[in-house]
Amino acid sequence: MKKLLLCTDGSAYSGTACQYGAWVAGRTGAHIDLLYVSNMAEYEAPFLMDLGGSIGASPYIGIVDQLTEIEKEKAKMIEEYALQTIEKAEVSVPVVFHHDTGTLVDSVEQYLPEEGGLIILGKRGINAETAMEHLGHDMERVVRSSNMPCLVTNRVYRDIKRVVFAYDGGESCQKALAWMCRSKLLKGLDLHLISVGEGHGKGEASSRVAEAEPKLREAGLTVTSQVLTGDVENSIEGYVVDSKADMLVMGAYGHSRIRQLIIGSTTSDLLRRCRVPVLLFR
Numbered sequence: 001m002k003k004l005l006l007c008t009d010g011s012a013y014s015g016t017a018c019q020y021g022a023w024v025a026g027r028t029g030a031h032i033d034l035l036y037v038s039n040m041a042e043y044e045a046p047f048l049m050d051l052g053g054s055i056g057a058s059p060y061i062g063i064v065d066q067l068t069e070i071e072k073e074k075a076k077m078i079e080e081y082a083l084q085t086i087e088k089a090e091v092s093v094p095v096v097f098h099h100d101t102g103t104l105v106d107s108v109e110q111y112l113p114e115e116g117g118l119i120i121l122g123k124r125g126i127n128a129e130t131a132m133e134h135l136g137h138d139m140e141r142v143v144r145s146s147n148m149p150c151l152v153t154n155r156v157y158r159d160i161k162r163v164v165f166a167y168d169g170g171e172s173c174q175k176a177l178a179w180m181c182r183s184k185l186l187k188g189l190d191l192h193l194i195s196v197g198e199g200h201g202k203g204e205a206s207s208r209v210a211e212a213e214p215k216l217r218e219a220g221l222t223v224t225s226q227v228l229t230g231d232v233e234n235s236i237e238g239y240v241v242d243s244k245a246d247m248l249v250m251g252a253y254g255h256s257r258i259r260q261l262i263i264g265s266t267t268s269d270l271l272r273r274c275r276v277p278v279l280l281f282r
Helices: 012-028 046-055 057-088 104-111 137-145 171-182 202-218 232-242 265-273
Strands: 003-007 031-038 095-101 117-122 150-153 162-166 190-197 222-229 247-251 278-281
Touching: 003 012, 003 104, 012 031, 012 057, 012 117, 012 150, 031 057, 031 104, 057 095, 095 104, 104 137, 117 137, 137 150, 162 171, 162 232, 171 202, 171 247, 171 278, 190 202, 190 232, 202 222, 222 232, 232 247, 232 265, 247 265, 265 278
Parallel strands: 003 031, 003 117, 031 095, 117 150, 162 190, 162 247, 190 222, 247 278
Antiparallel strands: 150 278
16 A cells, blocks of 8 residues: 545544544555645535625625635644644654645545555544534545545544454455455454345355455455345444444445445445444445
8 A cells, every 4th residue: 555545624533534544554654645625616605696796796706815715724724633643643654735625526536646545534524513414425425436445434533453344246345355465454453254145145145255265364364254144234234333343344336236326325324324434445
């Protein structure tokens, strides 16, 4: 792994993302690029447009200029906080801060290497308190559009010792399997490989486990395997909770019946339910 692109917006979730970013960098030696994107289109709300019509063009332009300066000051505070968080973790890797204007999904691709990159971002953003059950819109767009793995972090940081890999044999999980075999990130951790057989699909789930487990062991990973039956979402969430896992790895598309334009209902549902970081592969 060459570079981590750590997306931050000053929210509680992005603060935790910085902690997880430091953890990843400490285990892999990857450089960290911090990215904050000011979406000035948010200030072009109807009330501001109405205000511009009421007070005239010149004062309205002045207000926009003031908002731009406010965003610059906000970026400085976000940078300072993120750097302090990473410094507390005592990780000695290069860290660079970037402040862009536009949308996060457009900015992300500019800072990722062609290969060897990882995106880290919170599953909710600055409006988390007012949208407790909703995933961040920017997060979903980034995961959906990027070919790089994305670590979607929860609100409260905890040390990662046990990892669950939900394997369905699909293309995205094949990518996850290959990545895990060559990455340093999970070496020495307690890895649990699970596959869910829906209905009469227990035999298929067993075959998937038999396919993936030897590859993980050959890569030097410590693996415990388990075949589950029942509903995919409930089975995976239940295993994460019962095993006291600290991270979930899964494909962003897959789990047999899910083929939708958004991330996929299984993935979205598990992101909402699981209070651990989720490493997604598309």
